[in-house]
Amino acid sequence: MLPFNDYGNAMRQRLGGRVQKLAIDAALSCPNRDGTIAHGGCTFCLNEAFSPSYCREAHTITEQIDQGIAFHTSRGRTADHYIAYFQSGTNTHAPIDTLRKLYFEAINHPKISGIIIGTRPDCISSEILDLLADIATRKYVAVEYGIESTLDTTLHHVNRGHSFADAELAVAETRRRNIDVGAHFILGLPGESREHLVEQTEAINSLGLSFIKFHQLQIYRSTAMAKEWTLHPERFALNNITTEEYALLIIDIIRHLDPTIAIERFASQAPRNLLLHSPLGGVRIDTLRSMIISKMSALNATQGDLCSLSGR
Numbered sequence: 001m002l003p004f005n006d007y008g009n010a011m012r013q014r015l016g017g018r019v020q021k022l023a024i025d026a027a028l029s030c031p032n033r034d035g036t037i038a039h040g041g042c043t044f045c046l047n048e049a050f051s052p053s054y055c056r057e058a059h060t061i062t063e064q065i066d067q068g069i070a071f072h073t074s075r076g077r078t079a080d081h082y083i084a085y086f087q088s089g090t091n092t093h094a095p096i097d098t099l100r101k102l103y104f105e106a107i108n109h110p111k112i113s114g115i116i117i118g119t120r121p122d123c124i125s126s127e128i129l130d131l132l133a134d135i136a137t138r139k140y141v142a143v144e145y146g147i148e149s150t151l152d153t154t155l156h157h158v159n160r161g162h163s164f165a166d167a168e169l170a171v172a173e174t175r176r177r178n179i180d181v182g183a184h185f186i187l188g189l190p191g192e193s194r195e196h197l198v199e200q201t202e203a204i205n206s207l208g209l210s211f212i213k214f215h216q217l218q219i220y221r222s223t224a225m226a227k228e229w230t231l232h233p234e235r236f237a238l239n240n241i242t243t244e245e246y247a248l249l250i251i252d253i254i255r256h257l258d259p260t261i262a263i264e265r266f267a268s269q270a271p272r273n274l275l276l277h278s279p280l281g282g283v284r285i286d287t288l289r290s291m292i293i294s295k296m297s298a299l300n301a302t303q304g305d306l307c308s309l310s311g312r
């Protein structure tokens with residue numbers, strides 16, 4: 001038995017079988033780039049780093065789903081359930097009729113069991129949530145918010161354009177409609193210490209998330225953060241962290257994390273040619289996961305065993 005609440009297992013139980021997510025690029029822009037909120041985007045963002053090749057080559061949602069299934073099947077990854085994961089950009093940043101058409105094209109595909117909508121906490125509305133709640137009466141639906149940090153000073157520094165209070169409100173409104181809510185957080189943003197990354201788990205617990213992703217901060221070439229990283233490396237607390245130290249940090253976070261939150265990721269990998277620096281170098285995600293599991297077993301540690309659950 002795993003010492004943490006594993007997302008893959010949670011989804012298998014939820015949907016009854018093996019689940020494979022298919023990344024979808026709906027070609028929606030980002031309000032933090034197109035001037036709706038700001039120009040320039042988040043200082044760490046290189047959007048192309050998040051799109052698999054089958055998204056870039058295809059056009060319609062249906063084509064991307066078909067090509068995604070073929071892509072995973074050719075690598076021996078078959079599934080009982082496929083979920084269309086609207087991943088790139090901000091997938092609620094369009095008129096409601098456009099969104100309805102996109103989401104319904106996905107759920108009407110015969111092999112699709114549900115959708116996950118990646119977006120920002122300040123780019124959601126009652127109208128969109130009501131549409132998603134309606135879809136949730138037919139297929140699985142989750143919304144995944146990029147929250148990244150619980151500190152407003154950090155969010156401002158990296159030009160996120162939203163506050164942590166925006167995230168609290170978005171998650172609460174989504175949960176109120178019985179829609180699963182996930183979030184991702186970046187570990188190692190400038191000015192954030194290792195201690196803060198563990199302490200913020202209490203604020204994360206108070207949100208009431210269904211699932212969570214943690215990513216180590218990766219510095220992509222040609223971003224504003226690449227410039228900051230070059231000029232002020234001292235601002236990046238995880239700059240020189242070893243894989244073992246990172247595993248211990250993640251374990252500390254897991255032990256403070258509400259055990260009902262399923263963990264989807266501990267770290268991410270990006271194409272090396274896009275990266276200026278990644279604190280974990282070329283370590284494989286499955287190697288890191290094995291390290292975390294074996295160290296937690298040795299410590300007799302489990303998810304939430306140091307969690308106060310205050311605020312729930």
Ligand code: SF4
Nearest residue numbers: 030032041042045089
């Ligand atoms: S990280 Fe998301 S919100 Fe920020 S600029 Fe990139 S696409 Fe936009």
